[in-house]
Amino acid sequence: MQTIAQNTIMLRSQPTIHDIAKELNVSPSTVSRALKDHPRISKRTKAAVKEVAHRINYKHNNIASALRAGKSYMLGVIIPTANRTFFGNVLRGIEQVASQNGYNVLITQSNDLVETEIKNIDTLLQAHVDGVILSIAKSTQNLDHLKRVKASGLPLVLFDRINENLGASTVVIDDYQGAYTATRHLIEQGCRRIAHFTGPKHINIYKYRLSGYREALADAGLPFDQELVLQSQDLRLEDGRRHMQELLEKGMGVDGLFAASDYSAMGAIQVCKEHSISVPSDLAVVGFMNEPFTEFVEPGLSTIDQCSEEMGRLAAEIFLEQIEKGKDYTLRQSVLMPKLIQRTSSLKNKIV
Amino acid sequence: MQTIAQNTIMLRSQPTIHDIAKELNVSPSTVSRALKDHPRISKRTKAAVKEVAHRINYKHNNIASALRAGKSYMLGVIIPTANRTFFGNVLRGIEQVASQNGYNVLITQSNDLVETEIKNIDTLLQAHVDGVILSIAKSTQNLDHLKRVKASGLPLVLFDRINENLGASTVVIDDYQGAYTATRHLIEQGCRRIAHFTGPKHINIYKYRLSGYREALADAGLPFDQELVLQSQDLRLEDGRRHMQELLEKGMGVDGLFAASDYSAMGAIQVCKEHSISVPSDLAVVGFMNEPFTEFVEPGLSTIDQCSEEMGRLAAEIFLEQIEKGKDYTLRQSVLMPKLIQRTSSLKNKIV
DNA sequence: GTTTTGGAATCAATCGATTGCACTAAAGAG
DNA sequence: CTCTTTAGTGCAATCGATTGATTCCAAAAC
Numbered sequence: 013m014q015t016i017a018q019n020t021i022m023l024r025s026q027p028t029i030h031d032i033a034k035e036l037n038v039s040p041s042t043v044s045r046a047l048k049d050h051p052r053i054s055k056r057t058k059a060a061v062k063e064v065a066h067r068i069n070y071k072h073n074n075i076a077s078a079l080r081a082g083k084s085y086m087l088g089v090i091i092p093t094a095n096r097t098f099f100g101n102v103l104r105g106i107e108q109v110a111s112q113n114g115y116n117v118l119i120t121q122s123n124d125l126v127e128t129e130i131k132n133i134d135t136l137l138q139a140h141v142d143g144v145i146l147s148i149a150k151s152t153q154n155l156d157h158l159k160r161v162k163a164s165g166l167p168l169v170l171f172d173r174i175n176e177n178l179g180a181s182t183v184v185i186d187d188y189q190g191a192y193t194a195t196r197h198l199i200e201q202g203c204r205r206i207a208h209f210t211g212p213k214h215i216n217i218y219k220y221r222l223s224g225y226r227e228a229l230a231d232a233g234l235p236f237d238q239e240l241v242l243q244s245q246d247l248r249l250e251d252g253r254r255h256m257q258e259l260l261e262k263g264m265g266v267d268g269l270f271a272a273s274d275y276s277a278m279g280a281i282q283v284c285k286e287h288s289i290s291v292p293s294d295l296a297v298v299g300f301m302n303e304p305f306t307e308f309v310e311p312g313l314s315t316i317d318q319c320s321e322e323m324g325r326l327a328a329e330i331f332l333e334q335i336e337k338g339k340d341y342t343l344r345q346s347v348l349m350p351k352l353i354q355r356t357s358s359l360k361n362k363i364v
Numbered sequence: 365m366q367t368i369a370q371n372t373i374m375l376r377s378q379p380t381i382h383d384i385a386k387e388l389n390v391s392p393s394t395v396s397r398a399l400k401d402h403p404r405i406s407k408r409t410k411a412a413v414k415e416v417a418h419r420i421n422y423k424h425n426n427i428a429s430a431l432r433a434g435k436s437y438m439l440g441v442i443i444p445t446a447n448r449t450f451f452g453n454v455l456r457g458i459e460q461v462a463s464q465n466g467y468n469v470l471i472t473q474s475n476d477l478v479e480t481e482i483k484n485i486d487t488l489l490q491a492h493v494d495g496v497i498l499s500i501a502k503s504t505q506n507l508d509h510l511k512r513v514k515a516s517g518l519p520l521v522l523f524d525r526i527n528e529n530l531g532a533s534t535v536v537i538d539d540y541q542g543a544y545t546a547t548r549h550l551i552e553q554g555c556r557r558i559a560h561f562t563g564p565k566h567i568n569i570y571k572y573r574l575s576g577y578r579e580a581l582a583d584a585g586l587p588f589d590q591e592l593v594l595q596s597q598d599l600r601l602e603d604g605r606r607h608m609q610e611l612l613e614k615g616m617g618v619d620g621l622f623a624a625s626d627y628s629a630m631g632a633i634q635v636c637k638e639h640s641i642s643v644p645s646d647l648a649v650v651g652f653m654n655e656p657f658t659e660f661v662e663p664g665l666s667t668i669d670q671c672s673e674e675m676g677r678l679a680a681e682i683f684l685e686q687i688e689k690g691k692d693y694t695l696r697q698s699v700l701m702p703k704l705i706q707r708t709s710s711l712k713n714k715i716v
Numbered sequence: 717g718t719t720t721t722g723g724a725a726t727c728a729a730t731c732g733a734t735t736g737c738a739c740t741a742a743a744g745a746g
Numbered sequence: 747c748t749c750t751t752t753a754g755t756g757c758a759a760t761c762g763a764t765t766g767a768t769t770c771c772a773a774a775a776c
Contacts, residue, residue, distance in 0.1 A: 028732055039756050044733060052754060075436055075492055076732035079427045079761050094446035094455055095656075103446055104473060116491045119471040121456060139468045140427055250661075286638070304447075309602075380762055391726050396763060406724065428762035431731045 027068045035064050047072070087115045087331060088136035090146035092124045097303055098320045099147070102171065105324020106145060113332055115142070122149040130157045143167040143331045148175060167334035167341070171327045181334065181344045183327045187217045190316040190350035191224025194270045194298040197314070197352055199232045201296050201360040203268030207240040209255055209276045211247050221272045221300065240264060247272055252279025260287060267295060274299035274306050274315055281313070281357065296358040312355030319348045379420045387416050439467045439683060440488035442498035444476045449655055450672045451499070454523065457676020458497060465684055467494070474501040482509045495519040495683045500527060519686035519693070523679045533682045533696045535675050539569045542668040542702035543576025546622045546650040549666070549704055551584045553648050553712040555620025559592040561607055561628045563599050573624045573652065592616060599624055604631025612639060619647060626651035626658050626667055633665070633709065648710040664707030671700045
């Protein structure tokens with residue numbers, strides 16, 4: 013008897029509740045309920061079922077219950093590209109919350125192209141995901157494909173690159189606040205002439221960061237000097253080097269720098285090193301993004317953390333909430349507070 | 365009648381083959397077969413079925429056929445981290461081939477930790493993926509969890525970071541050949557004193573790249589000079605800068621550089637710029653990896669392309685092949701030929 | 717006129733888990 | 747000693763697509 017049962021199990025690829033049922037001479041229904049701790053099943057039966065389940069290495073078949081429940085327990089995610097620290101971290105956050113709640117994550121990349129984004133949406137709908145979390149591609153103007161997600165009755169959560177006219181829940185960080193905090197931190201460290209590296213004015217994040225910088229100066233009674241604000245397209249390392257060189261050549265006498273990207277901050281620090289300008293004593297520096305390298309460089313770069321993982325977790329939680337509430341969920345617009353990470357590059361007062 | 369049908373469709377979330385069947389007064393079986401172009405169904409019926417399917421926006425339910433077929437049509441992928449260009453590209457390749465063949469891709473990240481890798485495997489098995497493609501985490505020593513995949517009878521394909529004792533198919537690039545090609549290219553450009561930036565000796569890729577470099581020198585009758593080989597842990601930009609400064613200080617008189625990473629090559633170029641050493645006239649440079657930035661910097665950085673997307677495509681194709689062949693597939697060990705990308709940084713002879 | 721043949725479509729079972737309803741037995745109420 | 751509860755299970759239908767076996771029907775063969 014034992015042997016036969018064993019054999020049966022060996023033949024089929026995976027044991028099912030029927031195998032457990034047969035072994036205990038109960039019905040599959042009972043097994044199903046026992047495994048889910050249904051209140052109407054006795055403790056004895058539950059224990060027996062669980063013991064057998066464990067012994068024959070039973071694995072719950074998601075596919076079957078997905079079919080029954082009309083849900084796939086899959087969550088679709090579209091990111092512009094996996095190649096950026098930020099998105100990688102968001103993914104991790106989403107993955108974490110999702111898997112804790114029995115959801116799997118289907119990830120696709122849009123490469124920042126609308127056409128790919130549209131294909132991605134099709135793929136996800138085709139795969140019957142239970143909802144979609146995405147960061148909109150740069151080239152996306154027409155939003156019809158996103159409306160299709162909503163039309164299918166699926167929850168849609170946008171993060172980072174969002175659109176407010178879509179009737180979707182959103183998660184972003186407060187760029188203004190992050191910039192304000194960074195700038196005030198520099199002021200508290202004793203800086204009085206603080207430069208700012210910014211990006212294109214029409215991009216929201218740079219606009220908000222710039223105003224956070226101005227506001228912090230104003231609140232501290234410091235003057236705003238347009239000549240201390242240097243703008244570049246992408247805020248790369250090279251741009252930071254150029255800006256810093258310009259500041260030195262013009263002899264602007266800066267003692268602090270808040271850069272809207274870690275890369276440009278890093279470029280500035282490199283130039284300082286080459287000119288024997290000490291960071292942070294002569295120039296205190298704060299970046300933005302908390303790129304992984306900021307921790308390892310010398311000196312460690314103070315920066316604003318974008319809470320990327322937290323952003324992912326929150327997006328996933330909102331998704332779960334909307335799934336649970338069904339049709340009549342309320343949209344949520346969440347704004348995360350970025351965090352100042354203090355490292356050596358900005359700490360003039362050595363007491364950490 | 366029309367209206368009622370319409371209503372019915374509106375109520376259920378998704379139309380099924382039953383809806384099509386009812387509309388045409390045929391059986392669901394006929395619809396199923398018609399949609400798959402089964403030979404025993406007449407052209408007329410097929411046409412009618414397809415017309416209705418299209419009209420009511422019917423979407424094939426993967427879940428249901430997955431249950432029936434005992435397959436999930438999902439492919440599990442584990443990468444160390446999404447934050448690297450290389451892995452992002454591999455993903456794109458996998459995604460492409462998979463989706464063309466009706467497979468969805470479930471991506472997880474191991475963060476280069478065994479524990480996470482084990483969890484990932486569990487998640488994927490739990491999700492009933494039809495196979496696993498992965499690049500092994502750095503910290504992985506014990507391979508039991510990977511053996512479990514094989515034990516479940518699922519195809520296992522390894523790429524980039526592979527293990528040969530696992531009985532899995534593998535895809536890697538030929539590091540030796542890439543290095544050989546890069547070095548010979550420099551020689552052809554007229555370089556006679558070629559430096560090499562390398563990484564830790566115990567890591568295969570650096571070992572192979574170093575020997576490719578030596579071999580190319582030898583084949584051209586050039587002497588190998590240990591002092592021209594500089595080693596660092598991670599081959600970062602900073603390391604490249606340091607190495608280059610050292611070469612200059614020692615007055616090694618190099619006229620060519622093959623760096624085992626684009627970052628370190630970039631660092632060397634920065635230092636050259638600062639010392640008014642012209643690239644490529646005074647020093648021709650080739651990197652390795654084809655990082656995206658190599659295209660945009662000034663001068664454009666010649667490099668070795670890792671065929672990352674191709675690697676992904678190939679891994680996915682091997683997976684498909686093994687799925688198709690079932691139990692008795694043959695393992696495949698594939699080696700891709702890396703490609704030399706010629707850009708300005710190495711072209712002394714201006715004729716491109 | 718009867719049988720054969722083959723194309724076209726239907727029937728019914730299946731994949732594994734779930735769940736509303738029915739059912740049994742034992743316990744408690746009156 | 748009936749009647750109602752209630753705890754503990756089982757039955758059977760369901761989710762949507764698939765497929766081997768079967769039926770139906772008309773045209774062709776005898």
